[in-house]
Amino acid sequence: MLSDRLRLRDIRSTSTFRLTVLFGVIFTIGVAALLGLIYGLTAHELNARSDRILRLKAAQLSEIPPAMLVQRLRTELDYNTSALNYLALRDRSGRIVIGNIEPPSDLRLDKPVDIAPRPGLPRPLRLLAIRTDSGETLYIGRDITPFADLRQRVLAILIVSGLSIAALVFASAIALSVAPLRRVRDLQSACREIGAGNLDMRMPILGRGDELDLLAETVNTTVEEVGRVVAQVKQATDAIAHDLRTPLTHLRNRLDRVRHDGRLPADLASAVDLASADLEEVLGRFAALLRISEFEAGRRQEAFGPVQLGPLLHGICDLYEPLAEDGSIMLSLDIGMDVTVHGDEKLIFEALSNLVDNALKFTPPGGIVGVTLIRDETGNRIEVRDSGPGIAADERNAVLRRFHRAADAAEIPGLGLGLSVVAAIMHLHGFGLELDDAHPGLLVRIRCPIRQDTGQHVPTNDDRQ
Amino acid sequence: MSRILVVEDDEPTALEISTELAAHGHKVTRVGNGTEALDRAIREPFDAITLDRMLPGIDGLTLVSRLRERRVMVPVLMISALSDVDERIAGLRAGGDDYLVKPFAASEMAMRVEVLLRRRTDPAESAILQAGAVEIDLIRRKVYVDQEPVRLLHLEFRLLEFLARHQGSVVSRRIIFEQVWGYYFDPGANLINVHIARLRKKLDRPGRPSIITTVKGEGYRLNAV
Numbered sequence: 091m092l093s094d095r096l097r098l099r100d101i102r103s104t105s106t107f108r109l110t111v112l113f114g115v116i117f118t119i120g121v122a123a124l125l126g127l128i129y130g131l132t133a134h135e136l137n138a139r140s141d142r143i144l145r146l147k148a149a150q151l152s153e154i155p156p157a158m159l160v161q162r163l164r165t166e167l168d169y170n171t172s173a174l175n176y177l178a179l180r181d182r183s184g185r186i187v188i189g190n191i192e193p194p195s196d197l198r199l200d201k202p203v204d205i206a207p208r209p210g211l212p213r214p215l216r217l218l219a220i221r222t223d224s225g226e227t228l229y230i231g232r233d234i235t236p237f238a239d240l241r242q243r244v245l246a247i248l249i250v251s252g253l254s255i256a257a258l259v260f261a262s263a264i265a266l267s268v269a270p271l272r273r274v275r276d277l278q279s280a281c282r283e284i285g286a287g288n289l290d291m292r293m294p295i296l297g298r299g300d301e302l303d304l305l306a307e308t309v310n311t312t313v314e315e316v317g318r319v320v321a322q323v324k325q326a327t328d329a330i331a332h333d334l335r336t337p338l339t340h341l342r343n344r345l346d347r348v349r350h351d352g353r354l355p356a357d358l359a360s361a362v363d364l365a366s367a368d369l370e371e372v373l374g375r376f377a378a379l380l381r382i383s384e385f386e387a388g389r390r391q392e393a394f395g396p397v398q399l400g401p402l403l404h405g406i407c408d409l410y411e412p413l414a415e416d417g418s419i420m421l422s423l424d425i426g427m428d429v430t431v432h433g434d435e436k437l438i439f440e441a442l443s444n445l446v447d448n449a450l451k452f453t454p455p456g457g458i459v460g461v462t463l464i465r466d467e468t469g470n471r472i473e474v475r476d477s478g479p480g481i482a483a484d485e486r487n488a489v490l491r492r493f494h495r496a497a498d499a500a501e502i503p504g505l506g507l508g509l510s511v512v513a514a515i516m517h518l519h520g521f522g523l524e525l526d527d528a529h530p531g532l533l534v535r536i537r538c539p540i541r542q543d544t545g546q547h548v549p550t551n552d553d554r555q
Numbered sequence: 556m557s558r559i560l561v562v563e564d565d566e567p568t569a570l571e572i573s574t575e576l577a578a579h580g581h582k583v584t585r586v587g588n589g590t591e592a593l594d595r596a597i598r599e600p601f602d603a604i605t606l607d608r609m610l611p612g613i614d615g616l617t618l619v620s621r622l623r624e625r626r627v628m629v630p631v632l633m634i635s636a637l638s639d640v641d642e643r644i645a646g647l648r649a650g651g652d653d654y655l656v657k658p659f660a661a662s663e664m665a666m667r668v669e670v671l672l673r674r675r676t677d678p679a680e681s682a683i684l685q686a687g688a689v690e691i692d693l694i695r696r697k698v699y700v701d702q703e704p705v706r707l708l709h710l711e712f713r714l715l716e717f718l719a720r721h722q723g724s725v726v727s728r729r730i731i732f733e734q735v736w737g738y739y740f741d742p743g744a745n746l747i748n749v750h751i752a753r754l755r756k757k758l759d760r761p762g763r764p765s766i767i768t769t770v771k772g773e774g775y776r777l778n779a780v
Binding site: 335336338339340343346363366367374377405408410412413416440443447 | 738
């Protein structure tokens with residue numbers, strides 16, 4: 091059974107999630123490329139502007155006669171109020187003649203470069219070195235801190251927006267996946283019920299006309315058709331069973347009269363007995379088939395009323411105890427707390443008798459058959475457990491169908507309809523019927539819903555004391 | 556010889572019932588409609604009636620109700636194609652004494668008629684039932700074999716009481732299950748067999764034939780002597 095809770099693992103595997111994430115990743119890459127391009131162009135433009143300023147300044151200073159250059163530089167430095175511009179003049183011996191920075195001496199000439207702060211260079215600079223006519227080296231620098239800040243901000247924006255988009259994509263993928271996944275769960279649950287044999291079940295249709303609605307409609311049409319065919323087959327089977335019962339009964343009655351006539355030789359009498367026994371078996375099968383049909387048609391609910399399971403189980407164990415003793419099997423009954431259910435007492439007795447009878451049939455001498463009535467927060471349960479060979483997991487559903495007998499049941503007498511009758515009675519009552527492994531043996535579990543609407547008092551052990 | 560009124564409009568079924576009951580030594584009167592059946596059942600002293608549920612004229616349920624209203628307490632075996640337990644309950648509530656579903660084994664029908672006849676002739680006030688060496692004290696719920704007390708469980712006592720009330724007659728497993736346990740499904744032959752075997756073990760005495768005889772393919776009979 092599916093859990094109603096949606097787990098991230100389930101959501102992650104949906105097509106919607108994967109497609110949304112894929113589109114999100116492509117979108118994120120596109121946005122990142124665009125922002126990267128903007129960033130690159132901005133950085134390039136800022137550098138180009140700095141370089142133009144530096145070259146313009148260099149051109150102005152180059153036109154000044156060498157003798158006046160130092161004086162001019164001093165004036166420039168004195169009036170450098172913005173603290174954006176930096177200048178330095180290095181003579182041929184490599185000594186700084188004047189300047190507000192001490193640039194490295196190995197700079198390539200006429201090529202602006204970025205220089206990180208260092209001793210003698212307090213700020214990050216774009217620096218251009220040129221050779222004067224007198225052979226000195228003139229350094230013209232411009233503080234690029236605002237550009238670096240701008241670049242940092244653009245980079246931060248890139249990272250933050252990238253992460254935000256990724257988170258948004260992930261959240262959108264989950265949000266978009268949940269509703270379809272819930273829908274698929276509903277469809278899957280309906281499908282499972284149909285697969286379990288409930289051909290009255292239909293896939294839910296929301297009326298949106300989307301692909302899931304189309305699929306559900308197709309499945310519903312198919313199930314309807316299958317249901318119609320199954321009903322026809324069942325009707326035909328029931329009709330055959332019903333119509334053949336009367337002539338077969340007449341036949342058996344005639345055989346009985348012939349047998350009791352007393353004029354038959356012994357060998358013929360024994361042949362007639364065998365024929366009567368065979369007819370009895372066929373009539374038994376027909377009767378069982380018709381009973382199952384009657385239960386499945388739900389015609390028996392008029393006889394429903396409160397049924398106390400405790401005394402009913404005691405009655406069943408009293409009935410089967412001699413059979414258990416005869417087969418050297420221990421039959422135990424454990425009733426924690428009595429339970430009252432709504433149902434047909436005769437039918438519940440018949441179904442539970444059938445389960446106990448089955449358990450005793452399949453349990454070897456020395457084995458145990460246990461009947462338990464449990465009432466807890468999950469509801470009411472009746473469990474019939476045996477220590478026989480059990481039923482293989484892949485056969486447990488099949489044995490509830492008509493005429494199916496477990497592979498290793500060939501030696502055990504029976505019509506192969508007992509569990510089908512039980513299943514039909516349980517279905518009529520709305521009780522759950524599960525077959526499980528008793529390690530070893532078979533565990534049959536019946537879940538009886540707790541009725542909230544009756545207001546009936548359920549007797550307890552305390553009441554009886 | 557008992558007089559039985561067979562009320563059945565279906566000719567082959569009526570013939571089958573009559574033949575079987577006649578084979579058991581009863582005098583059979585056949586009637587095909589409800590109105591005539593009611594008239595004759597009131598006027599004539601029958602020992603038992605087999606009554607079809609669906610009849611022309613007056614239906615089976617109304618017929619048995621009218622008989623009871625007129626204090627005609629002849630035992631009635633209702634016979635019907637309606638198999639629901641609800642139908643059985645309706646038949647018994649209307650005044651029927653037993654209910655048999657069509658199609659039925661003729662021997663089963665005859666056994667049920669025998670059970671009804673036996674019930675009719677039982678001295679209701681009798682506190683002691685005697686069957687050969689077995690004595691059953693119905694008031695004190697005690698059982699004696701050759702005057703020696705035998706301890707029986709509650710269900711064993713009910714089983715013995717039922718067999719003793721019909722001593723000498725064969726009763727099928729199904730009738731036993733219905734009358735002793737009160738349920739209307741086939742519990743399988745083996746289950747009733749072990750209950751009978753248990754009872755035999757407590758009642759039988761060495762060197763003597765069993766007090767309960769198994770009649771192959773039919774059921775059991777508690778021997779009267």
